[in-house]
Amino acid sequence: MNRRLLWPALALVALLVLNLVVTPSFFELRIRDGHLFGSLVDVLRNGAPTVLIALGMTLVIATRGIDLSVGAVAAIAGAVACTHLAGGGDAVTGMVLALLVCAVLGLWNGFLVAVLGIQPIIATLVLMIAGRGVAMLLTEGQIVTVDDDVFRQVGAGFVVLPVAILISLAVLGGVALVTRRTALGMLIESVGVNPEASRLAGVRARTIIWTVYVFAALCAGIAGLMISSNVNAADANNAGLWIEMDAILAVVIGGTLLTGGRYSLLGTLLGALTIQTLTTTVYTIGVPPTATLVFKAAVVIVVCLLQAPRGAPVPRREPEVVGS
């Protein structure tokens, strides 16, 4: 296994073992009505939106970018789908519509970053703030509840495994295939490592950057549909709240550097699962709710420290070679 993946993998295993000790039934799986149940399945299902968003985030971060707007985009996706359903619309149309809106939002982010050259953190902050407002406008400030069997499947359905898990795995497989079977992955890394060299080599950096932001927004859209489908409602204020932070964390724990370049989809998956298992662990071992965030933060810091390159103190002298 890649050495970068060692620590997140160990952290995940450690958390799972901890759960096993506290809850001996943690690894038990049962099949009921042809559906697979168990704590592990719950972890995967609850983590599915984070996994999806983190996948999109991985590619954005690989180009030296970051997308803070994914949580707001998820909320918009839920709002679009639910208001469409509440207005008597069809579930499939509603979801397609939601994803189209997300694609447009991704184009907007890409436009700000790739064409106007605004720093990604600022450019996507715009939509992070404004997006919740847009979702509020769509839902008119209410929590829009829906009751639709097709829509419910996305977040709460089962085909042996929860549908949400299947969707996330399918997207993971799809991205892995597309980025590694075409040259997209290499060009993304190339733009992330050295944008100027890439431009001089004829890489269409702008198109690539645009692509990753649209992809991130689409991932966020699907995640948003899952979240709102799971609760049969669109909550403009709380759907996908802070999920961008979990996603960024998942990417970082997975070994992709925020400075861009080489990325690891598998690492991101491990990172997202680690975070989700951590959240579950907090409940199973009975950390008081008031201390939950502190506990999570502590674990994350430990993982990041373990991962950081050691032995080499921060260089005080400049390592540059070129004289004059």
Add this chain to the structure above:
Amino acid sequence: MTEPLTAAQPQPLVDLRGMSVEFPGVKALREVDFRLFPGEVHALMGENGAGKSTLIKALTGVHAPSAGRITLDGAPVSFTGPAQAQAAGISTVYQEVNLCPNLSVAENILLGREPRRLGAINGRAMRARAARLLGRMGLTIDPASALGNHPIAIRQLVAIARAVAVDARVLILDEPTSSLDTDEVDELFRIIRVLRDDGVAVLFVTHFLEQVFAISDRVTVLRNGSRVGEYDTARLTRIELVSAMIGRELGALAEVERRTGDRHAAPTPLLRAQGLGRTGAIAPFDLDLHAGEVVGLAGLLGSGRTELARLLFGADRADTGRLLLDGRPLRLRSPRAAIARGIAFSSEDRKAEGLVTDLTVRDNMILALQAARGWARQVPRRTADELVATYVERLDIRPADPDAVVATLSGGNQQKVLLARWLITRPRLLILDEPTRGIDVGAKAQLQRVIADLAAEGMAVLFVSAELEEVVRISDRIVVLRDRHKVAELSGAGAGVDEVLELIASGRTTAEVGGR
């Protein structure tokens, strides 16, 4: 050539003996001696990579020398950082002005050394002290005005005021004139003279010859990390200085076979530039490039070599003139457009503009080809492997491992990887900007041979190099640049090093002191 000085003044203020600085794999400075006397302006000259910045950084404690010693005023010193050097009276003003535009002039000058009263900053005293310092330099700037409201030239002068505010005995100016126009340079020089007459030792780094002769008392020339010599400016001719900087490399370079004859057979040049130019970069020039011909571009650093090359590739956009490809007008909106028409450009700045350091040798080599095909049509793995294997062998790249991360290769091998990247695209015109900089002699000879072979196969090559001998040896034609103007074009058969040196060094266009 003027003999290096042996003993002039009795006691140098700064005395560097046998300074060596090593970076992983590179000797950036080799046993360099350097002396600086009080009340002199000393120019430090050399091409890119000669070691000027390294010398300054070794002196100011930024880089730790691997050998050698520094004495200041007769006492041995060893600085562990610029702050210590500054405390000892050595102040440095860098090329990019490191000031805060949102603060006032007075605050910038005295930042970190503000006069205080009862713990609070005494604004009035601070402005008064700043005014005194500015007055000493003959400047009438309101110390209370925001620095950001002043032009870059004034900011440069404020940076100098800040540097001398600590009672500097040594003032180091690292290319202070590169963003100034002629009048501003005059003003700067006036201030430098004031400081010099006050007994400050001024170390002045520039690449403008005119300025060296206008301001400096003595000159030290570095080349490839070694000191070439120390000279009295008054007894130094322009041509001696230039040949010290870029002249005869005494390397064991294999003679590249010179091809002569009927290589101008095709009447239409492959690429023709007519009045092509870009303001502030290169004055309008005409240039014809023929298939099968190596054209060398000679000139000093800052003469517009790189700028000219970038225009031909569309890396920068020309604002006057036009390009003709095969006699048909060509508009280059981007490097991508140039690549699509068979033009390749390998930048002088390997790290910043060439290599994608974290990727493998294979990825780096096929990058340009892949980019031209678009992301959806991946170069088939087998094709890529074959291409990479071909060029690894042809260019003798070591280690011969396509999966090696390119950052781990030596400079010469990295350069070959970049060359391979472009050869894989089968260009008709190959523009190489300093492909041999910072690589060892053996790799240099190999690259030169490859270039000669490529031209023999019918490729047009534009070869840019700071090393004159090299340009003269492999070029069929030599274009000479000076102060961002094309000043001459020599056919290779007749061109000798001396003739080109003469052209580069002659000061016929003295008006362009500021280089723009």
